[in-house]
Amino acid sequence: MVLETFIATVKHDNGKIRIRVVSMNGEQGVIEQIMAAERCPQRAIVKIKKVGNNIKQ
Secondary structure: OEEEEEEEEEEEOOEEEEEEEEEOOHHHHHHHHHHHHHOOOHHHEEEEEEEEEEEEO
16 A cells, blocks of 8 residues: 655635645545545646655555
8 A cells, every 4th residue: 555645736716725635546536535625626626746755554
């Protein structure tokens, strides 16, 4: 199992926010987590960047 860390930029009515997300399912997992947590459509996710090292468990 590999955990990856991403920083995503999400656009809202009042501007943009950055969210740090840890995912086991890569970029697609990050998109699904953000859409569920923020209740936003996929088009609101402007950018996703992989950061840091992978953590193996």
